[in-house]
Amino acid sequence: MIQIKDLKKAYSGVIVVNIPELEIKKGESVGLVGNNGAGKTTLFRMILDLIRPDTGTVTSNGEPVAGGEKWKNYTAAYLDEGFLIDYLTPEEYFYFIGGLHQLSHAHVDDFLSQHADFFNGEILNRGKYIRDLSKGNQAKVGIVSCLLQQPELFMLDEPFANIDPTTQFRLKNLIKEQAAKGVTTFVSSHDLNHITDVCDRILLMEKGKIIKDLATNSSTLDELEHYFAIGQVGAPAAPELRIDPEENH
Amino acid sequence: MIKTFLKHEFKAFWRSKNAGKSLAIRIVMALLILLLMLYVVAAGFFMGPILKKVFPHDSVIFSFCGFVLVFFVFDLFSRIQLQELPTLRVQPYLQLPIKRNAIVGYLTFTGLFSVFNLWPVLLFWPFIFRHLLPASGSLASFSFIVAIFGLSIFNNYLALYLKRKSNLNGWVFLLITAVMILLIMGDLEWHLYSIRNISYLFFGNVLKYPMLSIVPLVLAAAMFYINFLYLKQNLYLEELRARKEKFKSSTDFPILSYFGPVGDLVANEVKLILRNKRPRSALVMSLLFMFYGLIFYSNPGMKNSEGFKVFAGMFMTGIFMINYGQFMYSWQASHFDGLMVSKISFSDFLKAKYLMFSTAATTAFILTTPYVYFGWRVLVIHLMMYLWNMGVTTTIVLYFANRNARRIDLGKGASFNWEGVGASQWILSLVLMLPPFVIYIPLKMLGLTEVALTALGAIGLIGILTRSFWIKILEADFHKRKFSILEGFRNK
Numbered sequence: 088m089i090q091i092k093d094l095k096k097a098y099s100g101v102i103v104v105n106i107p108e109l110e111i112k113k114g115e116s117v118g119l120v121g122n123n124g125a126g127k128t129t130l131f132r133m134i135l136d137l138i139r140p141d142t143g144t145v146t147s148n149g150e151p152v153a154g155g156e157k158w159k160n161y162t163a164a165y166l167d168e169g170f171l172i173d174y175l176t177p178e179e180y181f182y183f184i185g186g187l188h189q190l191s192h193a194h195v196d197d198f199l200s201q202h203a204d205f206f207n208g209e210i211l212n213r214g215k216y217i218r219d220l221s222k223g224n225q226a227k228v229g230i231v232s233c234l235l236q237q238p239e240l241f242m243l244d245e246p247f248a249n250i251d252p253t254t255q256f257r258l259k260n261l262i263k264e265q266a267a268k269g270v271t272t273f274v275s276s277h278d279l280n281h282i283t284d285v286c287d288r289i290l291l292m293e294k295g296k297i298i299k300d301l302a303t304n305s306s307t308l309d310e311l312e313h314y315f316a317i318g319q320v321g322a323p324a325a326p327e328l329r330i331d332p333e334e335n336h
Numbered sequence: 337m338i339k340t341f342l343k344h345e346f347k348a349f350w351r352s353k354n355a356g357k358s359l360a361i362r363i364v365m366a367l368l369i370l371l372l373m374l375y376v377v378a379a380g381f382f383m384g385p386i387l388k389k390v391f392p393h394d395s396v397i398f399s400f401c402g403f404v405l406v407f408f409v410f411d412l413f414s415r416i417q418l419q420e421l422p423t424l425r426v427q428p429y430l431q432l433p434i435k436r437n438a439i440v441g442y443l444t445f446t447g448l449f450s451v452f453n454l455w456p457v458l459l460f461w462p463f464i465f466r467h468l469l470p471a472s473g474s475l476a477s478f479s480f481i482v483a484i485f486g487l488s489i490f491n492n493y494l495a496l497y498l499k500r501k502s503n504l505n506g507w508v509f510l511l512i513t514a515v516m517i518l519l520i521m522g523d524l525e526w527h528l529y530s531i532r533n534i535s536y537l538f539f540g541n542v543l544k545y546p547m548l549s550i551v552p553l554v555l556a557a558a559m560f561y562i563n564f565l566y567l568k569q570n571l572y573l574e575e576l577r578a579r580k581e582k583f584k585s586s587t588d589f590p591i592l593s594y595f596g597p598v599g600d601l602v603a604n605e606v607k608l609i610l611r612n613k614r615p616r617s618a619l620v621m622s623l624l625f626m627f628y629g630l631i632f633y634s635n636p637g638m639k640n641s642e643g644f645k646v647f648a649g650m651f652m653t654g655i656f657m658i659n660y661g662q663f664m665y666s667w668q669a670s671h672f673d674g675l676m677v678s679k680i681s682f683s684d685f686l687k688a689k690y691l692m693f694s695t696a697a698t699t700a701f702i703l704t705t706p707y708v709y710f711g712w713r714v715l716v717i718h719l720m721m722y723l724w725n726m727g728v729t730t731t732i733v734l735y736f737a738n739r740n741a742r743r744i745d746l747g748k749g750a751s752f753n754w755e756g757v758g759a760s761q762w763i764l765s766l767v768l769m770l771p772p773f774v775i776y777i778p779l780k781m782l783g784l785t786e787v788a789l790t791a792l793g794a795i796g797l798i799g800i801l802t803r804s805f806w807i808k809i810l811e812a813d814f815h816k817r818k819f820s821i822l823e824g825f826r827n828k
Contacts, residue, residue, distance in 0.1 A: 135677050139819040154815060159679045170674035172604060174611045174746065176586045186600045187679045214583030
């Protein structure tokens with residue numbers, strides 16, 4: 088589905104992403120973990136052709152994403168609120184996105200009613216613009232609008248960050264359902280429990296590089312916890328790692 | 337504290353990613369202002385002889401007394417149009433242990449730093465020192481200086497206050513401008529009263545009783561205080577608004593769904609304009625400018641000059657493109673990432689812009705048809721300029737939109753978001769206003785008035801017919817700049 092070759096991006100001399108080779112196969116469900124500043128969001132943005140890589144290419148279904156329009160037809164992503172049109176009501180936004188994929192209003196309504204649980208009564212018919220919703224509820228709008236597009240590639244950047252525990256569980260099920268349908272999912276998260284639960288394959292990023300590529304099994308969570316628990320009592324120190332204080336977009 | 341604020345603002349200016357662009361604009365502005373100042377100083381220096389020439393029967397000082405207040409009326413008028421509001425992003429400071437008065441005081445005080453406050457000094461001081469000092473003595477001169485100082489401060493804060501009011505509600509701007517025009521018309525056209533006579537009365541008495549010069553000073557202090565209070569109250573504006581939240585209903589524009597995805601994009605943009613304060617006031621301003629023709633066409637001096645009609649026609653049918661279009665695509669900055677990832681081809685995106693501009697220009701053209709009262713020729717000129725705007729201005733606006741990477745945050749802090757309508761905006765619109773005259777004036781000089789008009793209309797028509805070609809060019813151009821635009825828009 089996605090092929091990455093020699094992908095590099097540096098901001099003022101600091102390498103943010105450096106991936107010589109990565110392939111994500113159709114139907115895989117991939118999780119991306121790493122500390123702040125590891126380059127997760129930058130990688131996502133390059134896959135979506137929002138940032139120009141310094142070198143290298145990203146191809147999606149055999150076609151380079153850069154300058155192309157075809158991948159937009161089967162890719163749905165929600166990285167942050169910047170993906171939502173915030174002066175629309177959620178309904179208007181869904182109709183708009185649905186309209187781009189030739190879905191009628193009735194079709195969209197029907198689809199939304201399937202996700203009434205996920206919305207938990209806080210999204211539809213509340214008489215609010217998207218900008219008036221809380222960050223968590225905005226994320227719900229973004230996630231469902233992705234599903235509405237019936238994508239083959241589904242990308243989420245830290246979807247568990249702002250949503251309540253109930254929704255987190257529902258979201259996990261949604262992602263699993265998609266994966267079961269054969270949709271390629273690519274999700275980043277700081278929540279190791281959730282990500283190992285949802286994904287078959289975990290990529291661990293550090294300073295722009297993918298340093299671990301694990302197939303999820305019963306020991307993956309331990310392995311990851313071990314890696315992240317630096318400087319904690321009872322964990323071995325890894326002196327070469329420095330954690331950036333802020334996310335470096 | 338004020339020093340810290342100044343330092344922060346200085347940093348904010350230099351560290352913003354668009355510093356280069358706004359710096360360039362500022363340099364152009366500074367040069368223009370310098371030039372203007374030179375003229376003003378010259379006018380101030382030779383004011384004595386000038387006044388003598390205009391009012392040969394009165395003493396120079398007497399005519400001067402009559403002129404001062406008239407100046408300040410026009411000063412107020414131009415301040416309301418052009419003076420920029422001082423801004424400080426107050427949110428990060430509000431919860432810190434900084435006195436609210438310090439924040440508000442800073443905002444109010446920095447309102448004084450404006451070239452407008454320099455003009456009275458440049459214009460009047462030379463006269464006061466050359467003519468008033470020898471004739472009426474130092475006390476009277478000093479009291480004049482105090483009174484003029486007071487009046488300019490008063491005007492300064494009155495203009496800022498009105499601007500802030502109108503920023504929250506576009507209609508206030510309409511109202512203020514109408515009142516100002518009525519005020520001036522009341523004197524010059526209808527002779528209901530005379531600002532000059534009031535000016536004689538006041539400044540004549542200042543000559544006799546220097547203590548009177550305190551009156552403007554008191555007025556200025558009061559206006560300062562009103563501003564201060566207003567700002568202080570409005571630090572809470574967000575909270576006040578949240579309490580009376582209205583139910584926001586979803587709307588549909590069935591006509592636009594004819595156009596498919598392009599229509600959907602236009603529908604979104606219409607909602608953008610109607611649901612956000614800044615673009616909404618751009619729209620209201622554009623409607624206000626429909627009355628622009630009255631100034632031009634009713635003026636006997638301009639009645640017979642077609643150049644002014646071309647200007648007015650261009651302006652009235654194209655004002656929305658100029659006013660709203662020059663901030664394109666910044667209006668959509670906050671969700672541009674989403675648009676780029678969605679299943680929208682950029683040519684559809686551009687087509688939507690053309691469709692919106694065309695609708696706006698057509699509406700403006702229809703609204704200005706009553707000007708046919710001033711002769712059929714006016715309508716013909718409007719039609720030509722309408723075609724020009726549809727064919728040429730649209731493409732120029734979109735060309736510049738490809739070069740604009742400045743983020744506008746529509747959703748955030750509407751109450752303290754005062755960027756927008758200021759002098760720098762008008763400079764950008766000059767670029768859009770000039771091209772038709774490059775064609776019109778030379779042809780007219782050759783006596784080919786009809787040819788000049790036809791040429792404008794024809795070029796516009798060609799522009800309309802070749803739109804798909806321009807869309808292709810704009811699209812290719814956009815893809816070259818896409819990443820820097822996206823980066824600029826992400827830069828909060």
